[in-house]
Amino acid sequence: MTVGIAGRVLVLGMGIGFTAIGTAVAQTTRALIISGVSGEPRLAQQFERDVATMRSALISRFGATTTVLTEGSSPKSDKTSIMSALQTLAASTRAGDQVLIVLVGHGSAQGGEARFNIPGPDITAAELAASLDALDQRNVAVVVASSSSGAFIKPLEAPGRTVITATKHGGQNEEVVFAAHFAKALSDDVADINKDGAVSLAEAYEYSKTEVARFYQQNKRIATESAVLTGNAGGFVLRAPNAKASDPAVQRLFAERTSLEQKIAAHKAKKTSMPAEQYESELEKLLLQLATVERQIRAAEQKD
Amino acid sequence: MRALMIGIALTLSAAACVAQDSGAAAVQRALTPADSLQARLQQALVAYEAGRTDEAFKLFDTFIDSYNSGRKLTADELVAIGVAVKHLGQRDPQLFKDALRALDQATAADPRHEGARVELGRLFLEKYNGADARTAFADALRINPKNADALTGMAELLDFDNRPGAVDTARKALDANPQHVGAHAFLTRAFLTTDMLDSARVHAEAASRGNPNSTEALIAAASVAQVRGDENEVKSILGRARGPAAAAIATALAELSVQQRQYSRSVELARVALTHDSTSWQAWSVLGINQLRLGDAQAARRSLEKSFAGDPYNVWVKNSLDLLDKIDTFETRTSPHFQIIANPKEVDLLAPYVTALGEEAFTKLAQRYGYQPPTPVRLELFDRHADFSVRTVGLAGLGALGVSFGSVLAMDAPSARKPGEFNWGSTLWHELAHAFHLGMTEHRVPRWFTEGLAVLEERRARPGWGEEGLPFFVKAAREKKLLPLAELNNGFVRPTYPAQVQVSYYQASVILEMIEQKYGAAAIPGMLRGYAAGKNTDAVLRDVLKTTSQDIDRDFRKFTEARVGDLARAKAAEDANDYNALVAKGTAESLELAMYISPYDIAAHARLAALYANAGNKAGAVRERQAIVALRPVDMAEARYQLALAHFENGDRANARREVVRALENAPNFAKAQELLLKLSEGGQ
Numbered sequence: 001m002t003v004g005i006a007g008r009v010l011v012l013g014m015g016i017g018f019t020a021i022g023t024a025v026a027q028t029t030r031a032l033i034i035s036g037v038s039g040e041p042r043l044a045q046q047f048e049r050d051v052a053t054m055r056s057a058l059i060s061r062f063g064a065t066t067t068v069l070t071e072g073s074s075p076k077s078d079k080t081s082i083m084s085a086l087q088t089l090a091a092s093t094r095a096g097d098q099v100l101i102v103l104v105g106h107g108s109a110q111g112g113e114a115r116f117n118i119p120g121p122d123i124t125a126a127e128l129a130a131s132l133d134a135l136d137q138r139n140v141a142v143v144v145a146s147s148s149s150g151a152f153i154k155p156l157e158a159p160g161r162t163v164i165t166a167t168k169h170g171g172q173n174e175e176v177v178f179a180a181h182f183a184k185a186l187s188d189d190v191a192d193i194n195k196d197g198a199v200s201l202a203e204a205y206e207y208s209k210t211e212v213a214r215f216y217q218q219n220k221r222i223a224t225e226s227a228v229l230t231g232n233a234g235g236f237v238l239r240a241p242n243a244k245a246s247d248p249a250v251q252r253l254f255a256e257r258t259s260l261e262q263k264i265a266a267h268k269a270k271k272t273s274m275p276a277e278q279y280e281s282e283l284e285k286l287l288l289q290l291a292t293v294e295r296q297i298r299a300a301e302q303k304d
Numbered sequence: 305m306r307a308l309m310i311g312i313a314l315t316l317s318a319a320a321c322v323a324q325d326s327g328a329a330a331v332q333r334a335l336t337p338a339d340s341l342q343a344r345l346q347q348a349l350v351a352y353e354a355g356r357t358d359e360a361f362k363l364f365d366t367f368i369d370s371y372n373s374g375r376k377l378t379a380d381e382l383v384a385i386g387v388a389v390k391h392l393g394q395r396d397p398q399l400f401k402d403a404l405r406a407l408d409q410a411t412a413a414d415p416r417h418e419g420a421r422v423e424l425g426r427l428f429l430e431k432y433n434g435a436d437a438r439t440a441f442a443d444a445l446r447i448n449p450k451n452a453d454a455l456t457g458m459a460e461l462l463d464f465d466n467r468p469g470a471v472d473t474a475r476k477a478l479d480a481n482p483q484h485v486g487a488h489a490f491l492t493r494a495f496l497t498t499d500m501l502d503s504a505r506v507h508a509e510a511a512s513r514g515n516p517n518s519t520e521a522l523i524a525a526a527s528v529a530q531v532r533g534d535e536n537e538v539k540s541i542l543g544r545a546r547g548p549a550a551a552a553i554a555t556a557l558a559e560l561s562v563q564q565r566q567y568s569r570s571v572e573l574a575r576v577a578l579t580h581d582s583t584s585w586q587a588w589s590v591l592g593i594n595q596l597r598l599g600d601a602q603a604a605r606r607s608l609e610k611s612f613a614g615d616p617y618n619v620w621v622k623n624s625l626d627l628l629d630k631i632d633t634f635e636t637r638t639s640p641h642f643q644i645i646a647n648p649k650e651v652d653l654l655a656p657y658v659t660a661l662g663e664e665a666f667t668k669l670a671q672r673y674g675y676q677p678p679t680p681v682r683l684e685l686f687d688r689h690a691d692f693s694v695r696t697v698g699l700a701g702l703g704a705l706g707v708s709f710g711s712v713l714a715m716d717a718p719s720a721r722k723p724g725e726f727n728w729g730s731t732l733w734h735e736l737a738h739a740f741h742l743g744m745t746e747h748r749v750p751r752w753f754t755e756g757l758a759v760l761e762e763r764r765a766r767p768g769w770g771e772e773g774l775p776f777f778v779k780a781a782r783e784k785k786l787l788p789l790a791e792l793n794n795g796f797v798r799p800t801y802p803a804q805v806q807v808s809y810y811q812a813s814v815i816l817e818m819i820e821q822k823y824g825a826a827a828i829p830g831m832l833r834g835y836a837a838g839k840n841t842d843a844v845l846r847d848v849l850k851t852t853s854q855d856i857d858r859d860f861r862k863f864t865e866a867r868v869g870d871l872a873r874a875k876a877a878e879d880a881n882d883y884n885a886l887v888a889k890g891t892a893e894s895l896e897l898a899m900y901i902s903p904y905d906i907a908a909h910a911r912l913a914a915l916y917a918n919a920g921n922k923a924g925a926v927r928e929r930q931a932i933v934a935l936r937p938v939d940m941a942e943a944r945y946q947l948a949l950a951h952f953e954n955g956d957r958a959n960a961r962r963e964v965v966r967a968l969e970n971a972p973n974f975a976k977a978q979e980l981l982l983k984l985s986e987g988g989q
Contacts, residue, residue: 195941195974210938264972280965287968288985291978298975 029064029098029238032085034077036105036146037117043175044071047104050145053183054102061187063241064100071119078120083131090134098139098236104179107146109170114151116144125155132161141201141236145179148172153230162231164205174224177215181208186238197240201233244301253297260290341370341384348388353519355546357581361395364388371406379414382406386423394583397616403427418444422453429457431617434465452481459490468800470494485514485521492524496531497563498793499750499840504528519549523556530557531564533838542576551581558590565747567709570594585615593624593697597709599682601628623694630691631684638680641666646685650719653903653934654685656927658732661900665733665765669740673829677743678711681736685717692716706731708738710747718902724883729900730762730769737761745836752792753835756812757828763813766897768880771873773810776803778868786811786864789841789853815856818863823849892916892924899931906937913950922954941971948980957984
């Protein structure tokens with residue numbers, strides 16, 4: 001017990017040394033992917049494919065502990081299992097950790113109540129929202145990749161919580177393609193617009209939204225879904241774990257990197273208030289310094 | 305916000321139309337109480353025509369009192385009031401509505417009053433309302449199909465609407481009244497537009513015989529003198545008129561100058577008009593529109609604002625002012641011989657392509673003709689077709705894709721149309737060719753020649769360019785609808801079937817191709833020099849080629865047989881303009897051609913960039929990467945990095961540095977871009 005406490009203190013000590021963006025992951029990321037009732041083999045295959053892609057990316061790329069519940073898994077994605085999984089998430093995470101919940105399947109909004117179709121009684125948006133209360137102080141993001149998912153926005157919205165839905169309201173009740181593009185955004189570099197090696201939910205959302213629109217345009221179909229995002233998706237970042245994060249030399253480089261990133265952000269904020277030539281010259285100096293530090297980090301990461 | 309008045313129109317020539325039957329004789333007619341309003345009107349009109357405008361407007365003013373006197377007015381009296389109040393509208397545009405009211409009451413008082421309906425038609429037409437003008441003239445003709453005034457009005461309307469049948473309708477007016485000055489004046493103008501000077505002269509002389517001092521007759525005579533190049537005669541005729549009449553003559557000559565593509569002369573004449581009558585809103589309009597054509601936007605705005613303040617019905621002036629507001633938001637890029645003006649959202653995409661193609665065209669045309677037009681050549685690219693259309697206002701018979709006013713060119717940007725609808729590269733080449741030919745001949749080259757030569761230049765530029773008219777030409781040839789050379793200008797300005805304009809463009813180009821083949825490479829430059837010296841086509845053919853237009857027609861018929869059967873040419877034309885096929889083919893040549901149809905596909909630019917890089921065409925790769933950045937893809941950091949790399953490989957370290965910093969500005973952790981920045985700062989190759 002004493003060792004456990006000491007171990008925990010030690011981990012905490014290491015955590016304090018890290019700061020915000022560009023550093024090794026200070027917080028943990030956990031994910032829960034829930035795939036509902038498919039209704040036909042074609043959609044079952046599609047859901048399975050999308051879920052598998054997301055799971056693989058979350059685990060292999062971002063080191064996120066991921067739980068998957070489907071209509072075919074054991075336990076399956078019924079209400080009891082979902083509630084249990086959410087409770088486990090609450091117990092195994094702490095303040096500041098990231099929790100990603102993704103729903104892939106069919107939704108409905110009949111009678112004004114948003115529901116997600118699962119084996120057995122459907123789970124309502126209100127029930128889901130209530131169970132998320134236990135994840136207070138975590139950085140929670142819920143992605144509802146289903147028809148009529150727009151009806152989930154209001155019940156799920158909360159301060160500090162990100163909600164992404166495949167449709168903008170419950171009336172968009174046709175089958176959606178959002179999940180496939182969201183899965184690709186997690187598994188590929190395509191969504192990493194700022195090239196920082198991480199994928200924020202804002203980037204994943206923008207990529208998915210654009211690709212969904214392109215799908216309907218290229219297939220000459222009327223778009224029956226348009227995604228919505230609420231909350232600070234930019235603050236939810238999926239980042240690959242860094243094996244050298246505990247190395248003090250690397251930690252110093254991370255700190256230097258973070259400091260330079262902050263200086264660059266501050267300099268950019270002054271862009272309109274200084275002559276263009278001066279802005280660019282000073283920016284270039286800062287970028288060169290950052291590039292030098294990042295080169296050193298990459299070199300350190302490549303050392304055995 | 306400019307508010308346009310709509311609803312009615314009034315022509316200055318209406319004063320002349322009424323005056324033509326009055327003149328001095330009517331002034332001397334004894335006044336009786338029964339026709340005192342008509343007599344007073346004629347007195348006012350004579351004063352107006354003679355330039356005694358204060359006196360005229362005092363008399364016009366009295367008609368309002370007559371109307372408001374409360375006594376029951378006859379239809380004749382109401383028509384007189386309508387015409388008088390219409391003149392007052394020149395100083396207060398609201399009064400046009402009162403004129404309309406009086407004329408409406410005239411038709412109500414006497415539904416069979418032809419004169420009332422004719423005056424209504426004239427009022428509507430002058431205030432740019434073609435639909436109501438047509439109704440009014442048609443009503444007059446239902447009452448009397450031989451009403452020469454109504455027939456002439458209808459001819460004017462058809463011309464205004466750019467519909468066929470105007471000349472025939474004017475001829476019907478002459479059948480009804482062989483001395484009708486208005487009909488003769490209209491036909492003078494119509495024949496001058498199609499370079500049929502002899503026919504124009506006949507009608508101008510007839511107008512003078514009818515009433516030598518009427519403004520319409522003087523306009524007709526002065527117009528013929530201008531086309532003949534007789535400046536002394538033009539001055540002499542202008543000297544015979546005063547005030548509004550003199551302004552009307554000078555304004556008509558300014559408008560004729562536009563048809564002759566003499567835009568500078570148009571500006572001079574409009575200014576002359578304003579010295580005679582500073583309230584000639586039409587003169588201000590002509591002045592402003594042509595100042596804009598010559599590239600003087602500030603002066604144009606002042607003139608157009610003045611015109612609009614006096615005549616808020618003029619939709620072309622309003623549109624031109626709105627266009628100026630739009631152009632103010634555009635940005636300019638320059639190249640050695642061009643100023644490229646376009647919407648900021650696409651100027652950086654289009655400018656490199658315009659520069660590449662435009663400079664190539666400029667060099668080749670300068671070499672061929674031994675001449676350079678004044679530079680910089682100003683090229684305006686409009687991303688809305690409606691904006692481009694405003695630039696061509698009042699210019700009949702032009703292709704609707706681009707226009708040249710000399711060294712000022714305007715055209716649709718590729719974004720103004722659906723992808724594949726037109727080839728903007730060949731259009732650019734075509735319009736630039738005009739700048740050369742118009743400049744070389746001081747704008748004296750006839751329509752058929754300059755259009756035909758510009759199409760021929762397109763064909764020389766790229767395989768398949770300049771061949772869009774071929775299918776129409778083949779069909780017209782088979783249906784024996786091709787015009788003889790002497791009438792070819794008609795095909796541009798007075799088409800008699802829907803495709804005749806396209807046919808005429810192509811036919812003219814084939815004629816010139818045939819001339820070049822038969823008479824040698826020096827033939828066309830020689831003909832251009834002939835036009836520059838003021839010769840007409842017959843004289844140019846005789847003096848330069850030692851031939852006649854009839855011989856040209858005969859040779860052309862034989863030449864056409866081969867062209868009509870040339871299936872390979874038709875296929876090449878189709879292939880050169882099939883955007884999807886060019887992109888699918890995927891070679892550097894085909895992708896380059898595709899960009900001149902539609903440059904908005906990022907993937908196509910990326911493929912072309914890679915092809916150019918592999919082939920060692922580093923400048924080409926830079927241009928393609930610039931285009932991708934200009935199209936603002938989602939992944940801008942990657943796009944800027946690739947552009948930086950292309951600059952670096954092209955030996956341009958300064959631009960490479962600038963672009964990689966821009967890439968990193970929004971993606972500071974971008975590893976590849978960081979390495980490039982470090983390489984540049986370390987002096988790496």
